[in-house]
Amino acid sequence: MKKIFITGGTSGIGLSLAENFLNRGWFVGVCGRDTSKIPSSLSQNQNFYSYSADVLDLDQMKRVISEFSIRNNGLDVVIANAGISVGAKDGSLNFPLGRKVIEINVLGLMNTFEAAIENFKGRGHLVGVSSVAALSGLPGAAPYSASKAAVFRYCEALSLDLKNQNIDVSCICPGFIDTPLTKKNNHKMPFLMSSKEGAEKISNAILLKKPLYIFPKRMAFLMLVAEKMPRWLYRKVVLKLMSFVMPKKKREE
Numbered sequence: 001m002k003k004i005f006i007t008g009g010t011s012g013i014g015l016s017l018a019e020n021f022l023n024r025g026w027f028v029g030v031c032g033r034d035t036s037k038i039p040s041s042l043s044q045n046q047n048f049y050s051y052s053a054d055v056l057d058l059d060q061m062k063r064v065i066s067e068f069s070i071r072n073n074g075l076d077v078v079i080a081n082a083g084i085s086v087g088a089k090d091g092s093l094n095f096p097l098g099r100k101v102i103e104i105n106v107l108g109l110m111n112t113f114e115a116a117i118e119n120f121k122g123r124g125h126l127v128g129v130s131s132v133a134a135l136s137g138l139p140g141a142a143p144y145s146a147s148k149a150a151v152f153r154y155c156e157a158l159s160l161d162l163k164n165q166n167i168d169v170s171c172i173c174p175g176f177i178d179t180p181l182t183k184k185n186n187h188k189m190p191f192l193m194s195s196k197e198g199a200e201k202i203s204n205a206i207l208l209k210k211p212l213y214i215f216p217k218r219m220a221f222l223m224l225v226a227e228k229m230p231r232w233l234y235r236k237v238v239l240k241l242m243s244f245v246m247p248k249k250k251r252e253e
């Protein structure tokens with residue numbers, strides 16, 4: 001039986017991915033800082049293991065991933081999914097929170113990958129959860145966009161570096177998924193999908209070992225068009241859109 005470890009498996013996409021892989025008959029390990037959020041229906045599953053760990057603590061990550069791997073006699077896939085998002089559409093900046101976003105989303109993923117590689121025996125698959133926000137600098141989400149762009153390029157480069165070591169690397173860029181992270185958004189979220197549906201799409205991409213998976217298709221199209229625009233045009237279009245979304249007075253406050 002295959003074994004997968006998922007960070008940020010206590011809620012949202014990570015939790016839905018855990019359910020998805022359990023249904024496929026895999027051994028599943030998850031971690032998060034607060035495992036009490038995991039529904040009892042899941043914790044009672046014999047093939048499910050949960051660990052309390054912070055992705056920012058490399059020693060903790062090494063301990064829990066190797067515990068899971070030893071207990072189940074191997075490790076096939078590790079998904080670095082844990083992440084946070086903060087931002088303010090009125091342009092106000094919060095540098096301490098912004099630093100936290102970069103730390104958890106980028107350094108947390110690097111800690112997870114380091115701990116995972118130590119436990120792969122001859123072959124393995126690393127998966128980084130980025131976002132469509134990686135493709136362009138989004139207003140109100142500077143640290144988040146920057147962190148996801150870093151994850152995107154980090155995974156791309158690693159997929160080249162690790163090819164000769166039989167380690168595959170995938171980067172997943174979801175659009176809007178309905179989770180506790182997006183519940184707090186007070187703006188429109190085009191093409192929003194349930195986390196169950198999102199997890200099904202992500203797990204299929206993982207099984208196919210896609211190096212890059214951007215979804216849903218319509219969101220991928222829009223974001224790839226924005227990415228290809230000359231940057232002066234991108235700024236012009238986005239500033240125009242923002243002027244419709246936010247009254248001028250508010251922008252000047």
Ligand SMILES: NC(=O)c1ccc[n+]([C@@H]2O[C@H](COP(=O)([O-])OP(=O)(O)OC[C@H]3O[C@@H](n4cnc5c(N)ncnc54)[C@H](OP(=O)(O)O)[C@@H]3O)[C@@H](O)[C@H]2O)c1
Pocket residue numbers: 007008009010011012013014031032033034035037053054055056081082083084085104108129130131132173174175176177178179180181182
């Ligand atoms: N939802 C979307 O629309 C969307 C779109 C694109 C990308 N993403 C990405 O998908 C991933 C999952 O997001 P989500 O929407 O499922 O959010 P979520 O429901 O808020 O889940 C985030 C998960 O990350 C864990 N986490 C946060 N900080 C952690 C830390 N320091 N150490 C360990 N675990 C930590 C949380 O667990 P604890 O609180 O228990 O620590 C939780 O399980 C994130 O990387 C996010 O950026 C989401």
